Amino acid sequence: MPILKLISRAVCVCWLLALGVLQLSAAEKTTNRYNVLFIAIDDLRPELGCYGVDAAQSPHLDALAKRAVVFDRHYVAVATCGASRYALLTGRSPAQSGVTRNNAAAYSGSSALALEQQPGAQTLPELFRRSGYRTVCIGKISHTPDGRVYAYNGKGDGHHELPNAWDELPTPFGPWKRGWGTFFAYANGIHREDGGGHKDLMQFTAENDEDLPDGMMATTAIERLRKFQSSQEPFFLGLGFFKPHLPFVAPKQDWEAFENAEIPLPQQGKIDSPYWHNSGEFYKYDAPYRKTHPLSPEAQRMARRAYYACVRYADRQVGRVLDELKKLGLDKNTIVVVWGDHGWHLGEQEVWAKHTPFERANRSVLMIHIPGTTHTGKTTSALAETIDLYP
Template sequence: MILKKTACTFLFFMVMSTLSFPNGKKDLPSFNVVFIAVDDLRPDIGAYGNLLVKTPNMDRLAKSSTVFQNHYVQIPTCGASRSSILTGLLPKTTRHLQNSALETFMANEPEKDIPESMVHHFRRNGYYTVGIGKIGHSVDGLLYGYEESPEGAKPEMPYSWNEFLFDPDKWGTGWNAFFGYADGSNRQGMNNQVKPYEKADVPDTGYPDGITAELATEKLRQLAGKNQPFFLGVGFFKPHLPFTSPKKYWDLYNEQDIPLSPVPDIPENIHLASLQRMGEFNNYQAGDEKARLENPLSDEYARKLRHAYYAAVSYADAQVGKVLDELERLGLAENTIVVLWGDHGWHLGDHRVWGKHTNFEVALRSPLIIKVPGIKPREIGKNEVVSSVDLYPSLMELCGLPVDFPLDGKSLVKLMQEGKDEQRDNIAFSYFNHGITMRNERYRLTRYFREENPVIELYDHLHDPLESKNIAAQHPEIVAQLMPLWEKGNTGLFDQK
């Protein structure tokens, strides 16, 4: 595919940031960075222990990388989670929990001391920055249906990118492509009268992620010829709803071999307000069944949906493989940091929920895999807890770029190099649904700011890794012991009255 659709796919921002170099040096940083964001990817891949799901490319990357087994996002929704990792900041207001969160974090002027994103900081320090697909939530305006031209587009990170690429192909707009089906239709154009899954006998480019992978590989070939380090962000839609993918990825699985959720019931001793009513899932009104907390889906339909999700994961994995293969072929792999990140998890019938948008483990835990040339591959086990906000300072340290402005994340470099870092607080904070939740190596403690009781939930992952029973009332001494740690993540986000 040739990068020639100027009006639709090539947004070149003429406003250039003033380039600066670390410590006043004129030599550019040594590492390139490829950041791959996979939408709604829970840690159901081989590298995280699910041997049923076919993810050979992500698993191949993991074998040469640092794999963080207990990585947590800050917000279990797409735009806000991406805003947090791109800014290295925890949410401070309820606006930071929305899909438009990046707009509230952004600097209004390119000359401000604090960059609008880590991509912007790379650019300020001599990197050529390219985004392809879904990096923030709106694909720099394209997903929200703005007129797709340099004049009409409204980029969400206007100072971050030298180039932003996206090809909506037969779907016409990025927003349509995001919810697209193989025939060129989309959920909104069909007035939601569509199923939440599709199996079409089409090539990879029959859906948007295949086109995004082609754009990425072609752009890598161009970047390889530049005498300049680069940051390339590549965002794949799948396995986000609808669970659509080419038939060949469905054929990787025998549906009857796919297990149902190991925790299909509502946790004990909680209020239903801690869960969610699955508005996103039920927006696919032609689905076989409606999802209700009071009435779980049939086993047959639940298994079909899990099959569809796994097929979409395998489809995304194949696109990731194309990017990795091109890095190798071009000889860039030995000088390029590769990050694979899932923007949050997803309940596949767990706790009767189909979707994200909860403060439970299954919605907050996602893959984080970082490959750094020269750093020995290792698995960072479940006793070490890390957060998405930790990526920003980690990449800056690895690339030798100064950070003289506040970030909430802590660098992972020592943990990657040595397998331990005694200076780190071994906790992660997440925020949603009027609640703040803290995860350490053993417990999850959640406090909700609401009228419905109970407002405190405690889960012991040593004895209850699936979070099936809230034990806060039975163990007030543990709650009291953990609450000072929880307070470290209380950013004043919610009204505590």
């Protein structure tokens, strides 16, 4: 029963990540330890070729899927960024933590993590750090875009959002100068929170990948991989890409790639539900079309095309990092996890957002590659939850 064994191994990868690490550390083994490259992609629903979406252009993630286990029924704890990531990193369900909406959950209120080191690890990266791994966070792994606590306007003391978890927080800021500036970035150093009134829903003017934050973060990740290859330190590298989160911003080539593509319209209309909402974040941006409820078919195709363009951009950055991992020979002993923090409605139920209890908002991407696995390129319909990764 090879497929059952494969599913069992993939579903229980948390034990390989956690208990296996502790056992190796206790035995003082320094060789043959798995590294971990954990890639989080913000607002990425299963809108990829490897999930059967023909309209998507995701060749690099599709290639990874051919040597990974792809979870077709992976669900997050909560369909909002901060709460979903809190559940991932602490292994605590919302029923245990009470965290369902609070994006500041890791550092405020009753759910706040202790600043002082506790007898046991409070978070997944802290567990690896205690076990002798070099832990590095680039981009958005917890809720903040660089691992430091600041308000959107830049105010705050910048303390670590996850205490005692990371050895390094080398997220590059470029011309945007600070974390939330990079998260809400447009080309040429402007961003939504700079006081300039910039709030375009979409922008596709950048010429190069590194003209935007996700490209810069991929380059920083590549630099860190080269250092790890030289030092031979075991590592846990968290790499959190921002796109396709709003605003929809990517290089010009990614918009142009869909010039002649057939963009399907959403099939599910508005439903009568107390959980329906009016997509406030999406509609507050300035759009290149008339903002009606519902959107016209032309506007829906344009918005969906913008999302696909951002996915294409993020996919290419994943490819750059994975290509370097292989070039350095680190792919032979590095577990690769790709995780979406939740799904996103692309007009289904007339919603353009997350923050619902519906399938589109709660089902997200999860694929896991373990070196040396003989059964690769499998898709499982076994039910998986985000908290399975760190129970």
